[in-house]
Amino acid sequence: MIGTARRRRDGEAKVRGATRFVGDMPAHGLLHARPVLAAEAHARIIGIDTEAARAQPGVVAVLTHADLPLAGGSGRAAEPLAREEIVWAGQPVALVIAESEAAAEDGAALVDVDTEWLEPVLDLDAALADGAPPARISARAGDDDSAADAHGGGGDEARGGDGDHGGAAASPNIAVRQRLQAGDVEAGLAAADHVVRGRFRTSWVHQAYLEPQSTLAWVEPDGTLVVHSSTQGAFMTRQGLANTFGLAMEKVRVQAAPLGGAFGGKLMIAEPLAAAAALVLRRPVRIVFSRTEEFSAGNPAPGQLLELELGATADGALTAIRGRVVGDRGGLGDMGVEALSALLSAGPYRWPAHDLTALGVTTNRVSPGAYRAPGAPPAAFAVETLLDELADELDLDPIELRLKNVLVAGDKGLDGQEIKVFGARECLERVREHPLYAQRHTLPADEGVGLALGFWPGGLEPAGAICKLDSDGRLTVVTAAADMSGIENAFIAIAAEAFGLPEEQVRVVTGDTGSAPYGGVAGGSKVTYTYGRAVERAAEEAKQRLLDVAASELEIAPEDLEVADGEVRPLGAPGRAVAIADLAAKVYTFAGRHRPIEGYGSTAQVSRAPGAAAHLSHVKVDRETGEVRLLAHVIAQDVGRALNPALVEGQMHGGTAQGIGWALLEELAHTDEGQLQGGTFAEYALPSTDQVPPIETLLVEVPAPDGPFGAKGVGEPPVCGVPAAIANGIAAATDIRLGVLPMTPARVWAELQSATVV
Template sequence: MNDISLKDALKVVGTRPVRPDGVDKVVGRAQFGGDATMPGMIFGATVRSPHAHARIKKINTAKAEALKGVKAVITAADMPEIVSEEAFVGEGPMNFRDLSNNLMARDKVLYDGHVVAAVAASSMSIAKAAAELVEVEYEVLPHVIDEIEAMADGAPVLHDDVFTAGVDPKPTKPSNVAKRVEFAKGDLAAGFAAADKIIERTYKTAPVHQAYIEPHACIAAYNADGQCTVICSSQGQFMVRAYCAKLLGIDISDIRVVPAEIGGGFGGKTLVYLEPLALALSRKAGRPVRMVMDRVDVFRGTGPTSGGTVKVKLGAKKDGTITAADAEIILQAGAYPGSPMGPAAMCCWAMYDIPNARAVGVDVVSNRPKVAAYRAPGAPISTFGTESAVDEMARELGLDPIEMRLKNAAKNGTKALYGPTFQNIGYVETLEAAKAHPNLQAKLGPNQGRGVATGFWFNIGGESSASLAVNEDGTLVLVSGSPDIGGSRASMAMMAAEILGIEVEHIRPIVGDTASVGFTFLTGGSRVTFATGMAVCEATNEVVKQLRGRAAKIWEIDVEAVEWRDGSAYPAGDNAGKFEPLSLADIAAKAARTGGPITAKGAVNAQGAGPGFGTHVVDVEVDPETGHVKVLRYTAVQDVGRAIHPSYVEGQIQGGTVQGIGWALNEEYIYTKDGRLDNASFLDYRVPVASDLPAIDAVLVEVPNPRHPFGAKGVGEVPIVPPMAAVANAICAATGVRMTSLPMSPPKLKAAIDAAGK
């Protein structure tokens, strides 16, 4: 069963059963973060800064505390002061002190919406009224929003202890530029000298929010004995536990975090905003506290991913061979250091085998919410630049965009700019599949154009735990530590069912809380099907071994003489003896007499995640009179290793693509002159609606990853990497206008079309 080349032998993996968590979600009974209750529960609300940058001179909570029904008011004074220390708990870089200050401002507020106090009261309306009674005296400071302006001399400096890291000599003055990283190989100057054509462009992207439908929500109880329980929606119950422990000075063993269903995360729920506040309020009030953000809070106070500036220089021979490639990616970190400029730099040239290449990442703080992970953090931003430039180069040289990419494609054995040598990758296969797709033959009318772009994401492995228990009737319960944000319960059960040779409906997959399953790194990095899948397979193989052992005991033969297939134990060949096969149910019924419960655990630190590549083709129609872009056709081809549940793999690809289309066309953060966010709602922060989109054809290419029992690779992040460049390239094909700034919204595109006189 571990021979991944034998796809035809698989009975469960690759099929499309109904998801185990589907019915509850369809009928509205699933318990999300804001649904849990506890006896004696009260309600929390936050007080947020109206200023982009200000010193907190005084906070007076007396009036709020005096309001009838108010049980607790907290400020930074109620939270331990945390020392600067790098955290490796979530996805992407984070510093415990910064996270603490981000949750609850200490001394200074750094963005509009920064929390300065929180209250808890016997009703939500009292809590909100109390929040308005908290008096905060500010000394308003000059602010800076744009990353390029933040780098300029004389810009307001946010932190007096941030000195640019990664430059020589070490700076002596604090700066908004937190860090610079560089990846380089070959000889850039020689590469550009050898080029027949050089394209040099600067691209700009807007910050975009993950826009999960479920706002952040939790309930937290800090009991009199110091034992804490948190029920919340997150991408990692162990992540929430670790952050709460560190930020509040509580032992990890005193906190139990129960994962709720999660209404979307996309990376934005890989850190905490409310949970430590709810615990601190609960500690002070002596009551469980529920906190639920509204959408305005979500936009002002959480996420997004960075906006940034991407400078690209690309050189190629007339035949399309890329001789040199250079990119500098300057990303907004938000109020505290830690943008995804590292992965942005690492991913932007990863699709290509380029002899002379460089990618530089620059991390810049400004008066915006601290960025959070968002689906392939950083890669979509840098790739918008590099894949736009590759398209322009192909256009200039008169080459087909797919052929241009095939000519320079990364293959097995290619040493990536960021270090590793690729193995078992399927980039060329995605290009070939795109080339063969009917989308490329579809006829285009007036004002219509076709764009192609590709993308890369690493995918990761890491620590995961799972346990499997055989019930008395032969059904099983499968517990893993990975919150299910993309259908992972289904795929976990399917892998176990495949190994056991039973129907997937006989396995009930559960996401365990921190007290009922071993440590599991959060759901992120497209790691769950790969890494937690390996833990599940390990546990399942152990259960099969035990089942064979129990059959051997019943038959009184050697365990080596028992084989397991199709859900039953069989004697292995004639020499083993003649016995009727024993089904899982038969063995389960006799478990008490053959050694007791049959259970097993899997615990892995998975290595060897297979990197993912995608090739996207999009057809658009531009209304030249209004700048409105209609997406006519969209084909997203991706190497997925092996699709465990193809519907959910396709869903991931379609979902990532849709978010990318929103990023390309309309999503952006709009600030007033005062540095206040002006579009903190889904009305003016425009994610695509269903009627904006065609059916997105997700094409699965399967180049298996031999490190996984079934060949799976991560699939959730790659699909958001190519769309922005693909759409820009299609718009250019339709109008002749090259858009270098996102979003390509109607007013911007109309102005560009008019300026070009087309």
């Protein structure tokens, strides 16, 4: 079964509308919550007048920060509603809870927030400037309260800079500073025959999942907080809610509901709001963000500034990389992607020396979250653009330059860990053979083919799984992993193969945190690699129980039996085969002599399975309008082993399309005062079908030694290199290089104009 394209098991129910998302869940006595969002980007709260809202028919309560049963924690989860200070336009300031969604909305419109304006900090450059105004003046939850400027976070260590890369040590807005360095970068750059430098800016980009943040919460009579949520991490959410509200872990039960898209963005955004209201009101409360609330108060990918310089010898050997990656942490973010982005800005290459600094900066923007390969598309945009320039300067084939330096098995990554296996080389070789690569020099005017390599190290987290055979001979896989991006199909394939049943006889159940084995966040391209391995082991253990039953019933040693096609067969005597269902029926009975045909498996992967994807993007630039059209796109991705090529290709298509959004279209823009411009899908420029060219997917299979059947995560790698490939395509077509994403017609046109003028 492994390696054959099959239809998605979860597809039909989703197409028919039979999947029950959180917003569809019936609940008796349900209340509906609507947040009141701050209008200003930065302000002190003088007072919140809730009287008119509370008088609104159907409104049950209007909660503000002081009403919430908060116990601690830090960051946004610990401050679900603004405390004394508003730190972004769109920050939830109050929560109106009503018997109907309409009443909640009407109530929210009547809440009057009285504020005193404070100067907003909206731009990373402005935030970093010496003497910049602080983006937050009050202490954040979880910070030491003694200093009003404690929002700076990292303290002495963070402030004590290395002096490199533009100082900024005097800014009150630097929350975190991290530095990753090894070797002698000065010497490396000095020894280089060519050094290239660049400054890159990428925008805030929303994950744009179809289903908004949705949580349903209630409190059982025994005090247990029960949360059904559109979350990527049931156990992580349990931990977060337990921290936020000071509850014992066993007094919080989280069920991950089917997800209508997430892409990294669904972790502890809506849950604290619904849970707080349920804890206060002791009734079920649901919050489903509106699309505008999503854009204003979600947790999109943050804007970044990247400055890199790198050198190489004349024969193309990279010598050193130096740089600084600045990530926007918004007003409340306790999580940033800048450190990971700094690591990834070195690409999957061997560097004799590196020196990379990451700065997390507080601004008056929304708090950032993870989005498919967090920090990777900006990093690849920077480093792959510079490598392209370097190849030009060195007059080397861009693939040859990369092949000369790309990491291979046995090398150590920037994190010092040895790489067991890595298919980046194979991906590059694969696109080199593609006709489009050969045609790149014979294209019409204003067309070009850009190349880039995307890289994702792959996440790790412990996971457990159960496999259990029912008395009718069908197998159930139980994990805590949310139903998202076809995970179910991977588990089914793995369990079916490991146990020996047809896929139709296997199903997956997502258990809640009370009853399911532990499992990490469904993200970071780690589900197949970690959970999947646990599923494989659980299925193997269950198979062993099945063989025990068969051995006892057939009086044949287990090692002389095999499982195939729904039967247990004595080796060499297929005529004596017994159907699995017949064996199962002997187990689950009064006075049954056999243990249940069940198995548990778990894993804690210690070696990563890094992913890579090489892209060729065929672009055409309209010099009149600056519009970039994509004529074709080729992606060669190392997928380890494609359990179901149809789903893997789906991930490659989706990642590439989202990369096109990063490259050409998407940007959460704001006014000079920091208010979001456009908060609907009509205004936010996602790639539409006419903007996505035919995508040719080339599956490169370099088996991951620790993955189930050699498989590994495939979700993140395809997005990483897309903006860089398109940028390099634009350069090939026009000789202009844009350092800014998205590369909108206006920006391209302006760059074309200045290039022409010069």
